[in-house]
Amino acid sequence: MSSFWSRLWKVTLSSAFALSASVLVVLALVQSVTPAHAQSSTDPQWNVMLTGSELRLCSSMNSDYCSSTDWINANEMRTARLFQLTDVRRREALRRAVWPRERDEVREELSVVLEEMVDFFARGVVPEYRLVERFRSRAYLDLLMRLSEAEYDRVLDNLEMPRLEGLDEHVNLAANADYSAEFVTRFVAMAEDQQQRNGREGKPLILVVTAGERDTFRSVDSHVAAFKQAGADAVWLPADVAVRAAREANECRALESYRRQLSGNYDRDRVHPSRHAEQLAYCSNVAQAEQLIQQASAVFFTGGSAQRLFRALQGSAELALLQTRFSEGKLAVGGAGAGAQAMVATNMLTNGHSRDAIRNGAFAATAPMPGCDLDNTCPRGLNPNSLTYEPLGGFGMLRNLIVDTDVSHRGRQGRLLRLAASTNAPLAIGLDRDTAMLMNSASGAFELIGQDGALFLEGAQGNDSMLAATFHYLRSGSMGRIESGRLHTAVLAAQQPQRLESITTRFLGDTGVYDNLDSVCRGSQQLRLLQETFVLQMLASEDSEIERTAGRCQVTNGVIGVAIQAP
Template identity: 30%
Template sequence: MKKITACLSAILMALPVFTLSANDENKTMPDYSMLLMGGGLATCSSTATRHCLTDDVFSAAAKKQNQYQLKAEHLQAINSAGFWSEDRIIEQQQMLAILDFLRTQLAEETISERELLRLWRGAEIEVDGIWVSGRAVYAGLSGRELNFVLDQLEVPVLSSGSGRNASRSREFADLARTKNAFSVELHQRFVAMAQQVAGDKRKPRILVVTASSRDPFAAVDFYTNLFTEAGAEVSWLPLSAAYQAAWQTGDSNSCAELERHLAEQHGSYQRQRVYPDLMTQKVQFCRAGSKGAVAQIRRADAIFFNGGDQSLTLKALRLADGSASPELQQIERMLEAGQIVVAGTSAGTAVMSGGSFNGQRTPMITNGDSYNAMQFGAFDLPAPAVGCDKDQSCSNGLAENHLTYTGTGGLGLFRYGVLDTHFSERGRQGRLIRLLHDTQSRFGFGIDENTGLLVGFRRNADDPEVRLTVAGEAGVYVVDMANATSKGEGAALNLTKVTTHYLTRGDQMELNANQLRSRFADWKFAPNNLAQPLLSSGDIFERDNYKQVSHLLCSTQARQAEGRAVRVGQGVALTIYKDHSSYSRQGTFRQQSEEVAYCSYRNMMVDLQPAN
């Protein structure tokens, strides 16, 4: 009998992890398994009261802003010889002189970031007989350098007590008093998706991952409070590039050096001082390792990835050799089985691209703007750092806004095409089209701000492979390169017959056997505007100019629109036009007291060529 029991125990321990999930009783795929948001959600919080219906939403105990002190030891830390390169000595000395001048004025007073930057930029002092402008010094720092300085000056925001008994003030969110109803809707939709996985007998369990952030502690309070208020049981899952780096060193004591890993991987400093409780939690999580992380994921009904830098999230969930970490493997298994739903916003959406589709590897976009994309093409290289043009730290011969991507892809949870975000608002149509061309990828999905793309996987044999529905405020720009033709390369590239669609609220797509079909919402109708305006934009990729021009093309009888993006005599000329297969539908949707006008289109063709 003992031998039988021992054998049974061995068999049970050998079973795959996913078969032991707490959600195993849920055998039906949820209606939608992913919610991919384009960023820019305008949510009322104690640090962003401009998004609140009233100014008096939060108590005095809530964190309103970050705080800073100019102490002598803080300036000494900024003067670290290990951070500044030799060719940045002048900038370093001038910046320290400005800060030391402010220190004498403030007498170590605690001030907000807004006040610190106002005083900094307004200062003018004499250094070695030369007048130095604080505004010029500030403008001359790269993003990496400025973050380093601010991190060294930041101190915790305390809400009560003193000394060791003081408690850290936390950021709070309030969905009920958020102005933008679309932002509220998207957050609530995610919680409802999690509830479908959890069933109706308990609250859904949501894990929040803040790995995309340069400072992975900064958004923890916001998201855990936000989803708790929306009706979920919420925990922070402290995955990060720093955590993964600590484990891949092979040193059992490496978790005690998380501050060093945060500096090396994230460019984040002094977080122990600012978030001591969260750092303690992160160290404990690190010491528990992947077994502890996988155990947390197994209990979850949903997992949310924040915005920031998708390359950081990739490092958090893939090992140095590119293989999936145990945490990512667990998410993959549960997502495939319908035991968890996944959401992301901004970088948390972009990182989902990857895997293989139709025999082709799906890349992950990491950087760049449309103008540089069309001039120089796409590079399978690490993204340049923000502001690297200022301190000459750009590597691989790239400039700050060159188009880069990861050819092996991101997390691979969405394999059907490249995902891009903040899309229409930042004129990213050109960069998505160029990346698809250069990587020989077929589909690209550009998601606007405050907008979500719902992804539903096959639930039975008769369903399409994947169903996509647009939710939220704006739309999703879809590129299909199946019939595109090209000649030339670099800035001389000519691209013709690029098929594009723009689907808005309520529109649906189905992808099956490599064929994409779309269906407009039933409350949208064929436009009846008989006007035929001449449509043109002299700066087609600035702000949302492309969207505005294509909206007029969609809603009128105009047959084509033209645009240019030219700098110093070089650039690209673009034509958007209708052919026999083009269709458009428009309609209005009332969200509370506001009416939003939409125009969706299918099969608008795009040609791009060098501008003469």
């Protein structure tokens, strides 16, 4: 073993031994953690759901998320966003008032492209999938790569047609292709349990908060419809950064202007007039938020940007009331993707790529916009891949830990390690895509459901060139309890063997760790991956507990380390 890995082993092995007496106390855990649907004195009473990715709800607008589409009727349902390539809409998308002068060359090139698209489509109205497909064609791919995300979104916003009245988005949970439908159903069950504990009858009310999304109108219909289809009442809580700024300035009539300034979001009043009117009424009626929150049994935060969620709600009257009702045991909460990251009390992760995080560290700063390097809008000293976090935290529901999402599929182990070490976080949890974690915030009990699992990092530490921690990787069906910032107990659920279709060893922003984790569970019980000047190693020992399943196994009390090698 190299001197580096010898030092890593000594640094982390002591914490792994300290955990051995408590991890996998199976009998005690089984007595205290029962399935979520059980109604007994040992019911864990889940009050938090964290999902490792945004919900991918099968609907007439999102047929890619459906296992079957024969139920979709384009004459009776809203099936796509529609765009107009008329002279008026193209002029609006390219007007100088919203394009900086230094981007004139790109703007002029884009003007030519949009004129060519008019001839190509030979019609004034184009569905979204066809317009995006054309933008991504070989003819325009170079231009697309030079557009920042904000510029691309600005163009689509201004080209979008108003929503057609009478055609609504339809959700079909029974046809969902992944576990999102199960997550919706389980969250409604949590809301029903909460409703009973609150002494109320009838369907529970779930509030849907889309404040983390750039376009806070876009996913409202699908989420509200999904929760209703699963048996709850559901309404939209129209809070977002524009509402907050407009209220503080006493300028609710200027909502559209605030959307442009704060979210880079254009023409929503034209495209979604009914949603705009609803949000305008909410902005003007401060008491409406209190009424809705007092009536609710659960609140669900959709994905988008944790930074945007923070700016929309931190320090607001809405969040204060949500926190009060949650702490009193009167409210269940759920978060998807960025919504899950925002549940923490301190050090909320807001941005970053593992490569940049390992090399350059973590910054307590505002998250840079995607593509900010293309239009020179990055904050000083940061780039689109910089690891940033909000030290004040998010919503405060979960203490003594930080949360990251989509970890295995997007190779985020490095950024999670770096943030945990930089902030001295006792526990960091990285959730996988299409996976949810049900929790009882008071007892620390949890259960994993869905497709994959969760990575737990404890006692992370490091320096400019090395990071290390004790790790546990648990998969769907496994249960446990978190106490004092560590995994106190765990029961590893038996898993079906998996046949991996494709495997990579790239672990910086890719699935290398996820694809090769099984190496830790057999043979030499160690995994070593190299990419560029970075090396990652994961080790098991006699103190580790392993559930050996072909494909992807489970491990407790392992050691993980990442280092930058000398060139």
